[in-house]
Amino acid sequence: MLTMDHPVVEAFVEGDDAMQQQQHHLVGERGQRIKAAVELALARSSQGRHWGRALGRRALVLPTKDAAAVPTPRQPQLVPGGEDMEVDGLLEETADYIAALKQQVGVMRALACMLSGAGIDALPEKATTDGHVIIAPEK
Known part of the structure; x- marks a missing residue:
């Protein structure tokens, strides 16, 4: 009978821990890439606004392995x-940025509904002054 202190069991547990750490690292890296892609898309939709250019510069600079180990403090x-x-x-710029973030939340909510199987019909809609219909970020 194998016990927890058996060498085979210990090797299996250590291998499982290493696999979990690698998986955690990959999820974190994927999250950083998704965030960069979202910020870049938001920047491209900004029509040259100051905040859009700043987001674009930030999104194009992905941290290296060394930089990820020691995060640099940023001013909020x-x-x-x-x-x-x-x-x-x-x-x-703030007013324009808030409007863009609201639109981004609406798009992300729509994606979440479609991916969860709820469908886009589950989202509230709101008409704009120019006649377009947008997905409202609030419920």
Whole structure:
């Protein structure tokens, strides 16, 4: 009978731990790539806004293995790239950024509904002033 301290069992447990660590690393790396892709898509939809250019620069710089091990502290920002802006320009960029984030939430909710099998009909819709229908990010 094999016990937990048997060499074969120990080797199996160590191998399982290594596999779980590798899987955790791959999930984290995939999450970083997804985040970069989402930020790049949001940046491209920004029509050249200041926050869009800042997001685009940030999305194109993927961390290396060494950089991922020691995260660099960042100053929290309300709007990407807005740290050197005047107040009135920052407020305009902020309003535009919030609108873009709302649209992004709507798209992500639609994807989640379609992937879960609920279908896009489960999402609330909202008409815009120009007659377009968008998926509302709020329930």
